[in-house]
Amino acid sequence: MPASSEVAIVLPEGVALHARPAGLFVRRAMTFTSRITVVKGEREADAKSILGVLGLGALGGTSLVLRAEGNDADEALAALAELVPTLA
């Protein structure tokens, strides 16, 4: 059965998932085979969909949950959680 995990993150001040940072985030997500979801409140987006991630409108200070299901779920979440603070 594929692994499923999630991690809560807060976007640092000055890090928003808008154009360029969202592109970097989504491109990293696409390197994993797991299904990865970004949850912001009641909205969810496919982490591999640039328009989905942009549509969340996640600004600095926003709390997000990253959820992954699949064989590389843990690696995917670790990589994305590590990437986010560097996106400013």
Added chain:
Amino acid sequence: MVGIVLVSHSAALADGLAEIVGQVAGDEVRIETAGGSSDSRLGTSGDRVEQALARADTGDGVVVLADLGSSILVVRHVLDYLGVNGRIRLVDAPMVEGAIAAAVVASSGASVADVALAAESARDARKF
């Protein structure tokens, strides 16, 4: 890697969009533009489209986004004339969102079919 061609009546629009798309998708994806008429006014030039397709195609195919009206007709005419057999695809998608979605997926090394699908999925994307 699949290339992207942006076709607009306005060279400024096509070039500006290419700039935004490049920033989001990174500089590995080839994004080429065919903007304006052959005498550099508002319009669409089949020659410019054909040249942009040639620049964008590194062997893995091309996805084309066009603004509206005669841009669409000109691209379809060029593709008919070239007889490209599905390797070069004009997609029915909103141009800004479609180009960004297509280029990001192209940057992962996806196929023409997957890049085209990403562009067309932009029809249903919410901006907020």
